[in-house]
Amino acid sequence: MHFDVVIIGGGAGGLELAAQLGRHLGKHLGGEHVLLVDRFPFHIWKPTLHEVAAGTLDAHQEGLSYPVLARRNHFSFAMGEFSALDAQRKTITLAEIRNGDGELVVPQRVISFKRLVLALGSGSNSFGTPGIEHAYLLENVRDAQRFHTDWLSASSRASFATDRSLSIAIVGAGATGVELSAELLEAHAALLQSQGSAQRFRLDITLVEGSGRILAGLPERISEQATVALRRKGVNVLTDTRVVELRKGTLVTSNGEIHADMIVWAAGIKASDANAALGLEVNRINQFVVDDHLRTSVPDVYAMGDCAACPWTEEKTVPARAQAAHQQATYLARVLGALQREQEVNEAFQYKDFGSLVSLGDNKGVGNLMGGLAGKNFFVEGLIAKWMYMSLHLMHHRAILGSVKTALLAFARLLQQRVSGRLKLH
Numbered sequence: 001m002h003f004d005v006v007i008i009g010g011g012a013g014g015l016e017l018a019a020q021l022g023r024h025l026g027k028h029l030g031g032e033h034v035l036l037v038d039r040f041p042f043h044i045w046k047p048t049l050h051e052v053a054a055g056t057l058d059a060h061q062e063g064l065s066y067p068v069l070a071r072r073n074h075f076s077f078a079m080g081e082f083s084a085l086d087a088q089r090k091t092i093t094l095a096e097i098r099n100g101d102g103e104l105v106v107p108q109r110v111i112s113f114k115r116l117v118l119a120l121g122s123g124s125n126s127f128g129t130p131g132i133e134h135a136y137l138l139e140n141v142r143d144a145q146r147f148h149t150d151w152l153s154a155s156s157r158a159s160f161a162t163d164r165s166l167s168i169a170i171v172g173a174g175a176t177g178v179e180l181s182a183e184l185l186e187a188h189a190a191l192l193q194s195q196g197s198a199q200r201f202r203l204d205i206t207l208v209e210g211s212g213r214i215l216a217g218l219p220e221r222i223s224e225q226a227t228v229a230l231r232r233k234g235v236n237v238l239t240d241t242r243v244v245e246l247r248k249g250t251l252v253t254s255n256g257e258i259h260a261d262m263i264v265w266a267a268g269i270k271a272s273d274a275n276a277a278l279g280l281e282v283n284r285i286n287q288f289v290v291d292d293h294l295r296t297s298v299p300d301v302y303a304m305g306d307c308a309a310c311p312w313t314e315e316k317t318v319p320a321r322a323q324a325a326h327q328q329a330t331y332l333a334r335v336l337g338a339l340q341r342e343q344e345v346n347e348a349f350q351y352k353d354f355g356s357l358v359s360l361g362d363n364k365g366v367g368n369l370m371g372g373l374a375g376k377n378f379f380v381e382g383l384i385a386k387w388m389y390m391s392l393h394l395m396h397h398r399a400i401l402g403s404v405k406t407a408l409l410a411f412a413r414l415l416q417q418r419v420s421g422r423l424k425l426h
Ligand SMILES: Cc1cc2nc3c(=O)[nH]c(=O)nc-3n(C[C@H](O)[C@H](O)[C@H](O)COP(=O)(O)OP(=O)(O)OC[C@H]3O[C@@H](n4cnc5c(N)ncnc54)[C@H](O)[C@@H]3O)c2cc1C
Pocket: 008, 009, 010, 011, 012, 013, 014, 037, 038, 039, 040, 045, 046, 047, 048, 049, 050, 080, 081, 082, 083, 119, 120, 121, 122, 138, 139, 140, 175, 176, 179, 304, 305, 306, 307, 320, 321, 322, 323, 324, 325, 357, 358
């Protein structure tokens, strides 16, 4: 099997790239130019994983099937786990797929390429903390669904227990930890409403952060507003508290022990250890080192999104954010489209930071918008910030579905929520 462009990873960046390139190159030739590979059969936009975990978003309704997206956007799709790269022969290997009984379903496949794009994303960073196996992670849809199932059963247990309480500790107060805290409180309120007074229980959330403030990567004003909002909702926000060990039901921290029925690890970012074995240059968190044209250390192999360390300023690399993956997808679509026509784009990739928005549940958000009028930095909060936050998800859908289908999908989901309620209870 051969494709001109093979993209591995159908996430926030890789899927947008496949859709743009497919529409550009594959329209008249039926999708044999561009191949997208992913280990899952359907796509969920990663910034919504905390909603899947809380049950305020149903992954099966929200998930967009890759084969359908491929047909509509004129690219091909192969489901499989990327397991090896032969840079000399210009081939990749996808591992065999077996079913739950261990029977072979799809054999190992070797695919040759002219150009390869790695868009493999990243996970959290345990920083070598002992006992990490006692924590839930939030790295993919499977993790989020597992947490959701267990939190529903822990909630049922709590509502029949003598103390009628459930404690959840979230380690790491970046966007993931902050948004998950707020979303769980919202899900808890909806759960109590649907269960009635006989099954009431208290939800105690502790958000633990090693540095001096939550959302440490964002401007101080955003951290302050988010801290006030979370504390007002009853979240126990602990800063300057480093987690040194996890035990079943306990966090051992630099300031003492914290009991928690469930622990979620949402700290740091790190790309897969497997990246270091591919023969490409990687940094200390396993990101592929790329130049300002997103080229790795091997010719014709590019990397983008969270798995790439791309130069930004003198000291910093481009941050691991959905908006960076989106901008890199647009850039690479232009570069690879031109190369297919045997032209070249000399212009380097330049990341533009448009600011950050964080959801605080209850139709509230907080954030900053950069580079607006006269290059000023605007602070936004409340409902406006929440709407802007939601519009980022719609923009991602628009890039892969087009405007009309995005509007239809948003309307269909609104109707579905009216009929079935917002919280997924099964
Ligand atoms: C809960 C949460 C909230 C977030 N909120 C925000 C936010 O508000 N704003 C923001 O800008 N960013 C946010 N982020 C970060 C954002 O999601 C990432 O920066 C973005 O998704 C990166 O895009 P990507 O394409 O590089 O990787 P991803 O979107 O992670 O996609 C990687 C893809 O690669 C596939 N893959 C990985 N390894 C393999 C393999 N070996 N074989 C086959 N397929 C493979 C995966 O299945 C996945 O589909 C959030 C992240 C989380 C977890």
